Amino acid sequence: MTERDAKIESFLSRSGWSDALRAVLAGDASNRRYLRLVHPETGERAVLMDAPPDKGEDVLPFIRICGFLRGLNLSAPDIKARDEDAGFLLLEDLGDDLFARVIPREPQLENSLYSAAIDVLIQLHAHAPPPGLEAYGPAMAAPLSALAYDWYLPAATDQENASAKSEFMVAMQDALAAHAPDCDVLIQRDYHAENLLWLPERDGVGRVGLLDFQDAALGHRAYDLVSLLQDARRDVPTDIEVDMIARYIDATGQPSAAFKAAYATLGVQRNLRILGVFARLCVRDGKPGYLDFLPRVWGLLQRDLAHPNLSALQDIIDKTLPSPSPEILDKVQAKCATDPRR
DSSP states (O other): OOHHHHHHHHHHHHHTOTTOEEEEEOOOSSSOEEEEEEOTTTOOEEEEEEOOGGGTOOSHHHHHHHHHHHHTTOBOOOEEEEETTTTEEEEEOOOSOBHHHHHHHOGGGHHHHHHHHHHHHHHHHTSOOOTTOOBOSHHHHHHHHTHIIIIIHHHHHSSOOHHHHHHHHHHHHHHHHHHOOOOOEEEOSOOSTTSEEEOTTSOGGGGEEEOOOTTOEEEOTTHHHHHHHSOSSSOOOHHHHHHHHHHHHHHHTOOHHHHHHHHHHHHHHHHHHHHHHHHHHHHTTOOGGGGGGHHHHHHHHHHHHTSGGGHHHHHHHHHHOOOOOHHHHHHHHTTTTOOTTO
C-alpha cells in the first residue's frame, strides 16, 4: 500500500465509508482521480475525489465554487466529507448520464439538453459572481491562446517561431480588448458535454449536473457558450449552436452583433489554447489520445476566424500555424512523452 493509499483509507474510515465497494471512474487531463463508492450497508453511492497536493492539486477552489453554485439552486454535487490538507473530497454521486452519453443513446433529447445547459448559464449570469475570482480578461487569455505556439507549433514543425508568436500575441490581445473585454460573470471554463450530467428527475436548471468547475474565473459571458457549443470532443450540430446562441441573447438582452463578435473572438482564443494544451498532453505528459480531437478543434478555429472582425488574426494564423493533417499528427505523436520539461 502506498502512502497515498493509506491516506485514502484513513479518510474513508473517518467518513464512515471504509468498507465501501470501489470502482475507478474516468479521470480528466489533471492529476485528480475519482473513485465511485457504494456503501455496503445502505447501498448509497458517493464519489471520492483524490486531488494530491504534491502534484499541484487544490480542493479549496472546488469547495468554494461548489457552494456558490448550490446557493443558486444549480446541481453541483453536495460535499459529504472533506480533508482539504490531504486533498480528499467525498461527493454526492450524480450518476453516469453525461450529456456525451445520453445524446448518442437518445438523440431526440439533444436540443432539450443543450437548451437546459443554456438556461443554467442564463441563471448563473443573472447573479453577481463570488469575490476573489481571477479575471480571465485579454491580459490573461492572450498568453493562454499562445500555447499553440509554445507546444503545437514546435511539435508539428520541429522549430519555434518567436516573432510569429509575438505578432500573434499583440493581435490576439487587441481582438479580445476590442470584442470581448468584459469580465463580469463567473465562467466555469470547461462547460461541455463531458462535464454535464442529465438529471431529468429534478426541476428546471437543476436538471443539469455540474462537474469540473474548480478552475472558474471572472470572464466574458460568451465564454462558456463557446465551451459548450464548440466542443472539442463532439460535433454539435450547427443549427443547435445557432439556436442556443439566439436563446441566450433573447433571454439576456445582449446586443446580437456584439455578442456574436465576442463569441467568435473567444472561440479563436479557446480553440488555440486547446490546440496547445492537447499537443502538450502528448509530447510532455505521454497522453497521445488527445491528438484525435485536433482536426475538429482546427475546424472550429477556422470557422471563428472567418468572422469579418478577425481578419488580422486569420492572416497571422494562416501564415504561421500548420493545419493538423494526418502527416502532422503522426509527427506530433512520434514525440509523445519526449519533451524534457516533463
